[in-house]
Amino acid sequence: MKEKLLEIINNPKYQPLTVSELTALLNLGKNGQILIDELAKDKEVFYSKSKERLLNHQQAGIFKGKLSVAKDGYGFIKSEGFEIDFFVPKTKLNGALDKDIVLFTIHDYLNKSKNEKQEAHIIEVIERHLKYIIGEVVQKNKELLLASDETVLPLHFNKLEKVKEGQVVRCKIINYNNDYLEGEVVEVIGNSTDIGMDITIIARKYGFEAEFPQEVIDEVNNLSEDLTNEIKRREFIDRTIITIDGADAKDLDDAVSIRKLKNGNYELGVYIADVSYYVPKDSEIDKEALKRGTSVYLIDRVIPMLPKRISNNICSLNENENKLVIACIMEINNKGKIIDTVLKEAVIKTKHRMTYDSINEIIEGNEKAINKYNNIYNDVLLMQELSEILEKMRGIRGSVDFDIPESEVIVDEKGKPIEIRKRERKESEKFIESFMICANEATATMITNMKLPFIYRVHDEPSEDRLNTFVTVIKLFGYPIKQKIRKITPSQVQDLIGIIKEEDKFLNSLLLRMMSKAIYSRNNIGHFGLSSLIYTHFTSPIRRYPDLLVHRLIRKYLFTTDFSNLNSLEEYIDDVASQSSKQERAAMNCEYDVIDMKKAEYMEGFIGVKYSGVITSVTSFGMFIEVLGAIEGLVKLSEMRGYKYDDQKMSIVSVNGKGSYKIGDKLQVKVVSAIKKKGEINFEIVYNKNTKSARTTNKKRNYGGSRNERRKENHRYK
Known part of the structure; x- marks a missing residue:
């Protein structure tokens, strides 16, 4: 009935009614006052000053939204129903912090149009986002405080005997004040000088922790690797099965085989580690895996979704070891169309643990590599042949391949960045990716045809x-x-x-x-980027929770023909999809923050150095310049005297019309600052007689090439 009440009160034609009038209108009886009081407590409706009538947000002039706080202390509020963001001066935050849900009023609201630039004043925080905070213990004015990039406010400790200068700690916030926070230390993570602590802080900020709870470890230690009970599984002894991964990979969850059939079609086998056999639903291992949602791949480490005994040992498809898998065997014609799909429980033993480099050497005709892997030489060529067919097929149907290289940061043994470079996708990576897409589509199509609840990878x-x-x-x-x-x-x-x-x-x-961003959902809308009508994630259950769920659904529907409890299953799939999408975003942002931090640390050694660069993005606050083919920094608009942002042309233009900057323009810049903790790199333009006439001012430099000001979209949208 709350929904019905809100529907009436939020109707644009609603005129304020009394509690008794609303109660009578909906025939609520004695429950009317209780329901309305609950809505008022949740700030969904408001009482008039006389307490007689109920008002909606518009009538009360009070709105709800989510706050984002900039590094300089001011904020912006996004509120449903408004196309604009509301600016909040630093003095009007009223103790609100980044990502808090707040109630606010709009300054001079009645005299401005709905979408005109407006200023907001926060009147109340109704939901705190930041409940715990991680940072370094520092001394300021003879007092120990917590310094953290999660808030601009200092945090005072309620008990000083637990902390020492230089420690990295996690605190529970116990008191929120307008000018400071008060917290209690709940965990000492380490010291700021520990190797890799800078990355640990970012990972923990996003909720990713390397260590597993003891109850999870206990379950893992009790897992048996005895496969005697699985002798009924099919063994693909007539297939040459290999893994192809990066040289450093230890969680090998997929393997492939290929052969040409008598009818001229290809038989592609994709074998995926049967993680669901070892990790039943609602076990302690499973609960922790769902909480994490994904493995996180950082510069110097992997934070796994599953404990290493599972990911790197029991389930990893290591060379010449018997392993349990779910096999997806596909027959594909010479046009790239999947003619038939079979999903089977199986036991396999991979023949070779191949790397992308070794496969590329074979493709490129390296005689040493060909001789070493002579028994799979023809298979590799056949894989390349099928990959080209599949690539052509996807090109015809319109699959989008941006093929944008990722940045790669090389660090030394102390965690210091020593090189930044672009990482190009190798040919072998492309055809393994192509084979995995085939398996994902084939699996999704098979289950969808059964008209049963399923989890999809969708892209609008x-x-x-x-x-x-x-x-x-x-x-x-x-x-x-x-x-x-x-x-x-x-x-x-x-x-x-x-x-x-x-x-x-x-x-x-x-x-x-x-x-758009790809997400997980029970409702299939297709995958725009792949131009695929039906798509899922099946091929990485060691490192992605949705894949683990897909394996369970395959076992339930196909291997045990269990079609019970479908209604509750739908609710569970919705929960998994939401949690997995959220954790994927967190992992992606964590990875980007670490890379940005290390790039800034690297550039700290090049202050004052000049580089040739290209403008990669122009925004209302400045322009991003890429140098060295892999590093971006910001030239802030406020430092460019005589220039303004033109949102129609997405350019920065001279106010006198004599010059402009747009994406793709080449120019020389100088590194003026690099702030490791903020992941910021800041440039200024180097002017010569060939440079446009903009001039930077020396007044109060306020550089801000923050990773939080422009977050790149994840191009691994598949």
Whole structure:
């Protein structure tokens, strides 16, 4: 009935009613006052000053939203029903912190239109986001405080005997004040000088911890590796099965085989570690895996979803060891179409633990590699042949491949960054990825045809506004886009990528940022980026929880033909999809923050050095410049005297019309600051007689190339 009450009160035509009038209208009886009081307590409705009538947010002039606090202390509020963000001055935060849910009033609300730039004043925090905080114990004015990049406010300790200067601690916030926080130390994580502590702090901030609870360890220690009871499983002894992974990988959860059939079709075998056999639902291991949602791959470590005895030993498809798998055997014709799919429980023994480099050497004709792996030489060539067929097929149907290299940070034994470079995808990586996509599609199609609850990997089409933002930019480069785009197909996106010249490849990154994010869902809407009608994640149950759930559903539906409790299963799938999507985003942001931090640390050694760069992004607060092919820094607009941001052209233009900066422009910059803790790198333009006429001012430099000001979209959207 709360929903019905809110529907009436939030109706645009609603005129304030009394409690008795609302109660009578909905025939609520004695429960009416109770329900309304609960809604008022939750700040969903408000009493008038006379306490007689009920008001909605608009009538009360009080709104609810989520606060984002900038590093300089001011904030912005996003509120449902408004297209704009509300600016909050530092003096009007009223003790609210980043990501808090707040109630606010709008300054001069009645005299401004709904979407005009407006200022908000926070009147109350109704939900705190930050309950625990991690940071370093520092001394300031002879007092020990907690310094953390999670808040601009200092934290005072309620008990000083537990802390020492230089320690990294986790605190529970026990008191929120407008000017400071008070906290209780609940864990000493280590010392700030410990090797890798900088990465540990970021990982813990996102909730990722290397250590597992004792109850999980106890369950893992009791797992048996005896496969005697699984002799009924099919053994693919007539297949040459290999793993292909990075040289450092230890959690080998997929293997492949290939052969040509008599009818000319290909038989592709994808064998995935049967993690669900060892990790039953609601076990302690399972609960922790769902909580983590994913493994996190950082520069110097992996924080696994599952304990290492499972991920690196029991379930890892190590060379010449019998391992339990779920096998996906697909027959594929010479057009790349999957003709038939079989899913089986199996026991396999991989013949070789191959690396991407060793496979590439075979493909490139390296005689030493060919001789060493002579028994799989023909298989590798057949894999390459099938991969090319699949790539062509996906190109025809419109699958989008941005092929944007990722940054790779190389650190020494002390964790110091010594090199930053672009990491190119190797040919072998591409065809393994292609085979995994096949298995994911085949599995999803098989279960979908059974019309049973399932979890999908879905990717929505980009919004019209985002598409036309890209069109605005690409037209500036002379590309033949004649009209606004209302709806776009994956094929058209691929066509856009296809016409972009080599020297303009940075536009791919911009187009990528226009795309929606892929998520997990029980409701299938297809996968826009892959141009796939039905898609899931089946191939990585060691490191992704949705894949583990897919394996359980396969076992339930296909291997044990159990179709019970489908209603409760739907609710469970919804919960898993939501949690997994949330944890995937957290892991992605954690990985980016670590990389940004290490890039800033690397550039600390190059203050004052000049570089040639290219503008990769232009925003309302400045422009990002890429140097060395892998490192971005910010030239802040406030430092460019005589220039302003033109949102129509997505450019920074001279106020006198004599110059402009847009994406793709090349220029020289100098490193003026690099702040490791904030992941910030800041540049200023180096001017010469060939440089446009902008000049930076020396007044109160306030550089802010923060990772939080522009977060790159994850291009691993598949």
